[in-house]
Amino acid sequence: xxxxxxxxxxxxxxxxxxxxxxxxxxxxxxxxxFDLDQPGRYDYARxxxxxxxxxxxxxxxxxxxxxxFAFSSGMxxxxxxxxxxxxxxxxxxxxxxxxxxxxxMAEVLPRLGITVDFVDTTDLNRVEAAIRPNTKGIYIETPxxxxxxxxxxxxxxxxxxxxxxxxxxxxxxLSPVYQNPLLLGADIxxxxxxxxxxxxxxxxxxxxxxxxxxxxxxxxxLQNAIGAxxxxxxxxxxxxxxxxxxxxxxxxxxxxxxxxxxxANHPEVHRVYYTGLPSHxxxxxxxxxxxxxxxxxxxxxxxxxxxxxxxxxxxxxIVAVSLGAVESILSYPAKMSHAAMPxxxxxxxxxxxxxxxxxxGLEDVEDLLNDLEQALSVRSVSVASNR
Ligand SMILES: *Cc1c(COP(=O)(O)O)cnc(C)c1O
Numbered sequence: 001x002x003x004x005x006x007x008x009x010x011x012x013x014x015x016x017x018x019x020x021x022x023x024x025x026x027x028x029x030x031x032x033x034f035d036l037d038q039p040g041r042y043d044y045a046r047x048x049x050x051x052x053x054x055x056x057x058x059x060x061x062x063x064x065x066x067x068x069f070a071f072s073s074g075m076x077x078x079x080x081x082x083x084x085x086x087x088x089x090x091x092x093x094x095x096x097x098x099x100x101x102x103x104x105m106a107e108v109l110p111r112l113g114i115t116v117d118f119v120d121t122t123d124l125n126r127v128e129a130a131i132r133p134n135t136k137g138i139y140i141e142t143p144x145x146x147x148x149x150x151x152x153x154x155x156x157x158x159x160x161x162x163x164x165x166x167x168x169x170x171x172x173x174l175s176p177v178y179q180n181p182l183l184l185g186a187d188i189x190x191x192x193x194x195x196x197x198x199x200x201x202x203x204x205x206x207x208x209x210x211x212x213x214x215x216x217x218x219x220x221x222l223q224n225a226i227g228a229x230x231x232x233x234x235x236x237x238x239x240x241x242x243x244x245x246x247x248x249x250x251x252x253x254x255x256x257x258x259x260x261x262x263x264a265n266h267p268e269v270h271r272v273y274y275t276g277l278p279s280h281x282x283x284x285x286x287x288x289x290x291x292x293x294x295x296x297x298x299x300x301x302x303x304x305x306x307x308x309x310x311x312x313x314x315x316x317x318i319v320a321v322s323l324g325a326v327e328s329i330l331s332y333p334a335k336m337s338h339a340a341m342p343x344x345x346x347x348x349x350x351x352x353x354x355x356x357x358x359x360x361g362l363e364d365v366e367d368l369l370n371d372l373e374q375a376l377s378v379r380s381v382s383v384a385s386n387r
Contacts, residue, residue, distance in 0.1 A: 003062075003177060004246045010061040012054040023054040025236045045232070047224050052235040055207075058242060059191070062176040064183045065209035067216035069223050070235055074172065074192025075100045076228035077206025079108075081168060081188055083222055087113035089136040094121040094151060096144035096349060098170065098192075099337050105139075121151040122282065124159065131163050141170040143282065146298045146333045146357040147273045147350040148173075150282025153289050157185025166215075172196070172324070177249045178292035182211050188219075195324030196295075199241040199248055203234045248326065248362060252295035255365040259358070260297045262369055268306070268376045270354065273298040295360040296323055298333075301376070304353030307332060311356070313375035316363055323359035328368060331357040 001009065015024055026049055031042045042048045052070050060068035071077040078101050085091065093105055095118045105116040119126045121140050138160045142151040153169060160167035168188045169181035175196040181189045191197055193205035210216050223229060230238070253276075260274035275286040276293035286293060301307050310330075311319050317328035321336045331337065338351050346352070360368065 006061065007246055008243055010058055012057045012061070023051055023236065023239055025232050026050045027232055046227050046229055049229075049232055049235070051232045051239075052230055055230070055235045055239050055242075058239065059176070059197075059207045060209045062242075063171075063189050063209035064180050065189070065211050066213055067210055067220070069208040069219055070193075070230035070238070071206035071208070071223070072228045072230055072234075073204045074098075074190070074194055074206040075104070076226075077190050077192075077208050078170070079104055080222050080226055080228060081190060081208060081219065082109060082114075083226065084166070084218060085109075085114050085136055088134060089114050090132050090134045091116045091137045091139055092121075092127060092130045092135060092165075093118050093139040094141050094144060094149075095119060096147065096149055097139075097141055098145055098172075099340065101139075101141075101170065103340075120149075121156065122149050124152060124155045127156060127159055131159070131165070135163055135165050137166045137168060139168045139170075141173070142179075143173050143275055143286065143294070143296075145173070145337065146296075146331075146355065148275050148280065148282065148296070148298065150275060150285045150289075152285055153179075153181050153184040153186060157187075160187070161185070173296055174290055174292065174294050175245060175249055175324075177246050178253075178294060179290040182209060184289060187212065187215060193238050193241075194322065196249060197241055197245060197324075198238050199245065199325060200237075201322065201325040201327065201329075203237040203241075205230050205234050205238050207238075249292065249295065251362055252360045253292050255363075255368060256295045256297055256358075256360040257293065258365050259360060259368060259372065263297075263299045263372070266373075266376060268301060268378065269299050270302045271300040273350070296357065297360070298355055298357045300350075300352055300354045301356060302354045304334070307334075307354050307356055310375045314371055315375075316368055316371045317358065317361070323357070325359065326362045328361035328363055329359040331359070333357055 029045045056068035117130045119130045140151045157167045166187040169186045170190045172192045189209050191207040193207045257276045263269045264272045274297035317330040
């Protein structure tokens with residue numbers, strides 16, 4: 001069956017007990033045991049819950065995995081997965097990681113004796129060169145945030161396999177609609193379901209899917225041991241968001257393509273980062289390993305002053321962190337997601353004071369174009385005439 005159908009019919013959408021067409025929220029924290037010698041399927045809700053389980057099976061099915069896990073946030077999913085590693089282990093990670101992931105790797109893991117090298121993973125030679133005898137994992141995000149650098153998933157998986165390391169892919173930006181890292185050889189796929197999968201700016205959640213049952217057992221153990229599980233009502237919201245995931249992604253992506261082209265031809269825009277533009281260095285690789293370019297793009301308006309003007313003038317996108325929602329979201333990486341990064345490091349990564357990131361939502365694309373056009377227009381003339 002095709003993906004759009006599997007979103008709605010994957011075996012986890014109907015309550016097996018009642019036939020309810022929406023999986024009920026089982027709010028119980030504990031479960032009566034009818035027979036001490038034959039324990040029931042559920043005993044305590046941290047260890048298992050029917051609503052969360054429906055979501056976990058759904059993400060596994062959508063990513064082509066055998067097992068799924070739902071966590072209380074994208075970061076708790078990331079952190080729990082990283083605790084697969086032990087004192088003395090070494091990881092290789094993408095340079096342009098989500099800020100929260102970078103923070104855990106740079107400030108928490110070293111305390112546990114786990115070291116991380118951050119490299120430009122768009123160059124597989126650099127990934128290979130960073131491997132050490134104790135490298136146990138490679139962690140990538142593709143496309144990356146906010147300049148959408150593309151890393152070759154299958155190529156990285158081959159390096160990981162050759163060195164006995166696990167390949168972990170953060171697939172938040174494309175969702176399972178456009179990219180399935182497990183099918184390209186990755187071992188673990190992670191999502192911040194707060195973004196496209198939830199899709200409505202009303203839930204914080206994380207999801208993990210894996211192929212290998214032994215690896216699934218280790219992650220299941222950590223999920224229960226650490227306990228950062230997704231709450232039942234949030235699991236229900238994510239299940240509901242998933243039903244419209246493809247429709248939302250396809251509409252927003254079509255609009256993002258139109259907007260990226262318009263911005264690329266706009267005199268006030270110095271540079272546009274979108275993998276759907278043939279001029280993007282990762283365009284061809286993205287076309288090979290993914291079936292879409294997604295709804296996030298970044299553009300540089302030349303200076304911090306211009307960026308602030310645009311941010312203060314836009315009327316439709318909310319000005320905020322986060323992405324992947326029904327409403328468009330305009331972010332200012334230099335002051336938001338990458339504020340902690342020293343300016344010279346930021347600029348080296350293309351995260352200049354003039355860079356804006358737009359997560360395109362479901363508004364009419366003409367309205368979005370008109371709004372961006374008025375926000376970008378230079379108003380010095382009208383200011384002068386007002387005096
Ligand atoms: C938001 C985000 C995360 C973290 O997820 P939370 O749900 O905010 O904890 C991880 N990776 C990427 C790419 C993200 O955009």
